Amino acid sequence: MQSYKILHTFLILIFYFYNLVLCGNPSDDDAYTKLFKHDPQDLIRKRYFRIEPEETSFTLNVKPLDYPDKCELKQLHLLTRHGSRYPDPTDIRAFDRLEKIFENVSVAKEWYKNPFPMERNFQLIPRGEMEPYFDGKQSVLRYDKFWKDVKKTRYDPEVVKFQAGANSRCAASAMAFSEGVFNGDGPLDSCKNQPVYIMSIPQNEDNVLEQYNNCKLLTETVFNNNPIYNEQNYTYGNTTLAPIAKRMSEDYGIYPPLNPYLVPYIFHHCEFWVLHFNRADTWCSLLSELDIKKLRYYWDMTDYHLYEYGSPLNEQTGCVYYTQLVSGVESYLNGSSRMVADLKNGHSHGMLMVLTTLGVHKNPFPLTANLTLSQIDEIKYSEAKTIYWSSTIYFEIYTCSDNEDKEKSTKIRLVLNFEPLLIPGCESEYCEWSTFKKVLGDKIGCDFNKLCGNP
Ligand SMILES: *[C@@H]1O[C@H](CO)[C@@H](O)[C@H](O)[C@H]1NC(C)=O
Ligand SMILES: *[C@@H]1O[C@H](CO)[C@@H](O)[C@H](O)[C@H]1NC(C)=O
Ligand SMILES: *[C@@H]1O[C@H](CO)[C@@H](O)[C@H](O)[C@H]1NC(C)=O
Ligand SMILES: *[C@@H]1O[C@H](CO)[C@@H](O)[C@H](O)[C@H]1NC(C)=O
Ligand SMILES: *[C@@H]1O[C@H](CO)[C@@H](O)[C@H](O)[C@H]1NC(C)=O
Numbered sequence: 001m002q003s004y005k006i007l008h009t010f011l012i013l014i015f016y017f018y019n020l021v022l023c024g025n026p027s028d029d030d031a032y033t034k035l036f037k038h039d040p041q042d043l044i045r046k047r048y049f050r051i052e053p054e055e056t057s058f059t060l061n062v063k064p065l066d067y068p069d070k071c072e073l074k075q076l077h078l079l080t081r082h083g084s085r086y087p088d089p090t091d092i093r094a095f096d097r098l099e100k101i102f103e104n105v106s107v108a109k110e111w112y113k114n115p116f117p118m119e120r121n122f123q124l125i126p127r128g129e130m131e132p133y134f135d136g137k138q139s140v141l142r143y144d145k146f147w148k149d150v151k152k153t154r155y156d157p158e159v160v161k162f163q164a165g166a167n168s169r170c171a172a173s174a175m176a177f178s179e180g181v182f183n184g185d186g187p188l189d190s191c192k193n194q195p196v197y198i199m200s201i202p203q204n205e206d207n208v209l210e211q212y213n214n215c216k217l218l219t220e221t222v223f224n225n226n227p228i229y230n231e232q233n234y235t236y237g238n239t240t241l242a243p244i245a246k247r248m249s250e251d252y253g254i255y256p257p258l259n260p261y262l263v264p265y266i267f268h269h270c271e272f273w274v275l276h277f278n279r280a281d282t283w284c285s286l287l288s289e290l291d292i293k294k295l296r297y298y299w300d301m302t303d304y305h306l307y308e309y310g311s312p313l314n315e316q317t318g319c320v321y322y323t324q325l326v327s328g329v330e331s332y333l334n335g336s337s338r339m340v341a342d343l344k345n346g347h348s349h350g351m352l353m354v355l356t357t358l359g360v361h362k363n364p365f366p367l368t369a370n371l372t373l374s375q376i377d378e379i380k381y382s383e384a385k386t387i388y389w390s391s392t393i394y395f396e397i398y399t400c401s402d403n404e405d406k407e408k409s410t411k412i413r414l415v416l417n418f419e420p421l422l423i424p425g426c427e428s429e430y431c432e433w434s435t436f437k438k439v440l441g442d443k444i445g446c447d448f449n450k451l452c453g454n455p
Contacts, residue, residue: 115276122169164346175196175343355393361416406436413429
């Protein structure tokens with residue numbers, strides 16, 4: 001009896017150590033840990049990625065909009081991001097480098113090869129086609145009365161305008177959105193599809209959706225030769241990326257040691273494996289949850305410096321968007337235009353600049369290399385949390401009968417993924433039109449080429 005008990009305890013102990021060695025324990029300083037276990041859907045839900053959780057991206061349980069009794073929704077301006085996609089060329093090149101570096105790493109032997117071919121870079125994936133389709137359906141549910149009124153007459157390209165960045169992912173997303181709005185109302189085939197006109201401006205002239213590509217000053221002083229960002233990048237490299245790279249090099253026998261600046265691309269690789277294959281047991285398994293949080297932040301810090309408040313120029317670079325918005329609203333109100341819906345499909349970088357130009361979407365502290373982990377947790381506005389693939393920004397235009405004065409009876413409200421944002425300088429989320437224009441000041445009617453020092 002006694003010996004049985006000892007044997008039993010002994011076996012339990014063996015079992016315990018066996019587990020510790022083979023399965024690891026997902027904590028950062030556990031010497032036995034070589035791989036980390038994650039549930040891909042859990043990582044999505046925690047908002048580490050640019051992927052919107054299915055609960056919101058594919059729901060049709062959307063409540064109709066509620067707004068003050070005396071007001072009527074007159075016009076909608078949508079600025080949305082294309083759906084989820086293949087990696088960009090920079091990511092794919094980094095994944096190719098990682099493939100070579102990890103070719104003899106035993107834990108990676110099943111998956112070290114890069115499955116994302118360069119010829120597919122930036123293209124939508126099926127999920128990325130579904131997301132904007134559902135955004136269209138959600139728009140109809142959310143703005144139900146508005147769309148019912150619009151649909152009283154047959155589709156009219158002067159009334160509902162679609163615009164997309166001049167590339168496949170934006171234009172295909174705009175088309176999917178239009179199907180979400182109009183399928184069933186048109187003349188085509190058994191599904192009664194409606195063909196729509198989607199307008200694009202050549203990339204080098206599109207200062208509304210792709211302005212970040214067309215601004216000389218931005219390229220020369222913000223994207224390149226940016227001493228403020230370079231210092232943050234350098235500091236973060238030394239304090240945060242280098243220790244992760246060192247640990248990986250030691251754990252997996254990588255020689256020469258892994259370049260710390262490749263580690264953020266391991267995170268992107270992890271994200272794309274989750275997006276495309278629902279798998280967190282490949283590149284994600286090299287990262288602890290804490291690593292994932294820190295690497296997500298590397299990209300947020302970069303966005304902050306290049307596309308948001310880290311560069312004062314970005315408080316101007318959304319000005320052409322607002323110039324068009326203001327003219328679109330006023331032309332409708334004075335009867336010279338019939339457009340009631342202006343639906344634009346663009347990119348995260350342009351959207352970040354548009355938000356920065358209005359002074360919204362600002363975290364309470366600058367996103368520098370020395371943030372504490374608890375500050376990182378407090379970040380509310382970031383590409384992963386708010387400007388993910390297929391995220392939506394709507395400007396809603398109301399006229400209200402509570403005031404005789406036309407400027408005062410017109411109100412504008414900004415909603416980001418259907419959450420209202422307060423515009424600094426406005427009295428409430430329903431902002432008087434004249435106040436909104438005052439907030440923007442001479443950004444309305446800006447001379448983009450002059451601002452950017454373009455030839
Ligand atoms: C992997 O092993 C092969 C065969 O030994 C060798 O030729 C190659 O250089 C190794 N690659 C790396 C990145 O170490
Ligand atoms: C950060 O610095 C590294 C090393 O100089 C560089 O390779 C990398 O491109 C920089 N990151 C960005 C986003 O510019
Ligand atoms: C900081 O990082 C650079 C490379 O990014 C490296 O040359 C330098 O030795 C590092 N400094 C420290 C103190 O780790
Ligand atoms: C209507 O407003 C637009 C935009 O502000 C302006 O360009 C146009 O001249 C106005 N038309 C009339 C008839 O007032
Ligand atoms: C963090 O870094 C920023 C920019 O380099 C600096 O202004 C700030 O004082 C630093 N904060 C702390 C707590 O060190």
